[in-house]
Amino acid sequence: MKSRIVPLLKKEALHILRDPRSLYLALGLPMMLLILFGFAITFDVKNIPVGVVDLDGTVLSRDLFSRLHASQYFDIKFFKTSSADVESYLDRGEVRFIIIIPSEFSRDISAGKETGLQLLVDGSDSNSAQVALGYMAGLVQTFSAKILLEKVQRSGISIPLHLPPFQIEPRVWYNPELRSTNFIVPGLIAVLMMVIAAMMTSLTVSREWEMGTMEQLIASPVKPYEMIIGKLFPYYVLGLIQTLLVILIGQVLFGVPFRGNLFFLFLVSSLFLICGLGIGLFISTVSKSQQLSFMMSLILTLLPAFLLSGFLFPVASMPRLIRIVANLVPAKYFLTVLRGIFLKGTGLAVHWQEVGALFVFAVIIVFACTKKFKLSLE
């Protein structure tokens, strides 16, 4: 008995090969994003443009200035001795914040009085403002501790305290230099798989509806499950190729470690791909138009995969309601497993819960699809 799935597979493969741009999307997009994230986009905040207004003009205030100058975090855009009209720099967005050293700065310090630096901060980019403030606080603290130490030494009193009282010794596991490519690469696999799986399948299936070829297929003896397998398998293979590509580029170009088991990765990826393909198929059977399918898959798959999976932003810090929604995003579970496989070398023993969740998703989606797909044939 010859299977009907083979011609369906062949046809779908031809569609993909005939449209090189879809292939570029499948294979070129991962490279582009990897390179963008690897080279261009860092979540570190560096070279923060700042302005300094020194109303004091003493040795001490110049010392502080030179420390700011030496820091790799800050890029000093202007230095002034008067605070007139400095606010306009913030308005124009030329600096992130302005440090104003008050005129009594040096005098207060020698007198042992508490003194204040004024920081005018542009809070509109809240994320980098927060990080910048953290750097600034660190810098001021070290400066302040140094002055204190000098004072104590000069006074000759012996005090029962080591300065600073204690040190912080950070140790980072799995990714000691906190390199962002190391966590971007696994995350990217999840996001890209969603794009390929959900978006491309939803488009190809709704295209068949739009062009009327679906009707032709329905009138033929092709069974729904044959149709589904024939439609989805090529994209499944494409998704796996893509994963391999990302791993390869990650290793060769960025030296991202791969500590886990390749076979386990293959299994989990397959499970996740089934979820993605299923969602795509479901969307297209509901929408039947390419425009709508695209918009829906954008909202239902790409955005959650980017925002709610923990790819860039920690899920734990989100509000409760969003956290509940995030639990319904397959990419979240897949991402946890991916990071485990890549960076920690963990396997099923650790990740059985996530794998279980993905399995449940896959079963539900496949069930919903065959149900819905049959309905629309009627």
Place this chain on the structure above:
Amino acid sequence: MICIEVNQLTKQFGRFTAVNNVSFKVEKGEIFGFLGPNGAGKSTTIRMLCGIIRPTSGSASVGGYGIDSFPEDIKRIIGYMSQKFTLYQDLTVEENIDFYSGIHRLPSKLKTERKRWVLKMAGLMGRETTLTRNLSGGWKQRLSLGCAILHQPDILFLDEPTASVDPASRRDFWDLIYDLSDLGTTVFVTSHYMDEVERCHRIAIIYNGKIIASGSPKKLKVQYTGNSESSLEDVFISAIKREKENEK
């Protein structure tokens, strides 16, 4: 032998009744024309018979199989060519043929034979590797027909097969349909071209979802215009006129 039997078939889309209590029979080997203006319910009827949509009420059988109980068996013995042009534009002529013979599971020996036959029939010999997108309308039409009869169906459903084809190609197309009918294939064809339908063995005129007249073209002409030489167009107009009077 009765090949298609339709009994009080009705299809409603929401409140709109697309097909209203339609009954007719089609004999084996017949070319049965379904004539009616756009939106009369022709396509809906065909799609119910092919198992694409389900009727709201009523029953029908195709090749002896009930459309409710055995839709899968029906799909094996029919060929269907929908109103839209439904070949894959980004596949070549040959790839389209291979695809459709594949989903009908033709054995490979038969497959080559049928492919040759379709290519010859459609006049596409030597153009096997042309992308379907680049074919002209008449060729596309014949290729569509070819793909619909690759598996030698007993019954062929054609939904407005010549809607966007030039007159010469239309004539060729109908010659093909005659050849098929001579080989014993039952052909169920919808159209709104009067001159085409004239060539059918029997026709039914459908209007607002109801069949308002049926019989051989000659019989209808006599019945509605009293003149066997008059055109089907006159039949059509007077049948609709009568129907409207009945409604009042």
Place this chain on the structure above:
Amino acid sequence: MLSVIRHIIRKEFIQTFRDKRMLLPLFVAPVLQLILFGFAATTDVKNISIGVLDYDKSRESRALIGNFLNTEAFRLDHNIGSIEQIDDQIQRGDIKVAVVIPSNFEKNLHGGQNTSIQIILDGSDANSATIVLSYIARLLNSHSEKIMTEVLGRNMSGLIKSQERIWYNPDLKSSIYMVPGVICLILLITTLLLTAMAITKEREMGTLETLVVSPIKPWELIIGKTAPFVLIGLVDIVLILLAGKIIFGLPIRGSILFLLGVSLLFIVTTLSIGLFVSTISRTQQQAMTSVLFFLMPAMLLSGIFTPLESMPRVIQHLTLLNPLRYYGKAVRGILLKGNGPEILWPEILALFLFGLVTLGVSSLRFRKHLE
């Protein structure tokens, strides 16, 4: 002449809304995205699971741990007994950070000897690890300051405090930072992507040929096809602003009219790119693919989501060619800072030039394509 355009516009509206479900992505989705970005795209440190291993179990060590209890940033939910347990918990992902206090912490502290606290971080999520680490550092630094003042007494301290005055977004809420980004995203999707797909759809369906043989002039066709999406895009902007105000308390300090004006200028560019994409695409799938190729780098290299100044110098120069960079800055400036044309004229000029060039190139190509 104008009536021709009106007919096309009407047709386009009817087609877009024929499918009532289209309303969902066009008008509900922007708000949904705003909510997602506003709530989810946050780098605030909150609810981070932290494990504490206290070998000292002294008054000083408990005081130090107290710092982690009195904040909603951390969730101290594991009492850890050994370093092996930390290993295990981090591997499972149950905790993200662990703090280890050595056994002679109090003794060393009071004896004036050097002592240190170990912070163990799960670096597999480098982004949040960096943020968490800097947060902990700040927390512990202020604790160390407290110890110093306690020991040295007030008059010896002479510490420098910074007084921060934060403008435009005083609570440093990331939702307010994200709104301009969502506006850009929505505009790109409705004007660039949907136009490209709408025109390509006409080609795919063969209806473009019908339009070409009709006496419609190319520019009438262009305006007619794109105008509805421009309108939808502008309506979406207002919708996002409204939702932003209601849900996140977004301040709108500048003129909305000015914002819509700048948006219109930006839309000229996006539409032109959409038009260009449609001339190089035969199917909607191709159009979508091409748009994604433009959209992804344009969004990521715009400075809307990550600061430009942190990028490598070469890439920073490259972003000068990204129209989104200027628009993003303008939106943020108008909404949060109340900037007007006197400050944003360089951005307006840049957007104008982009519009001119892209419109010229793509309409030329479109006309040639039709012939």
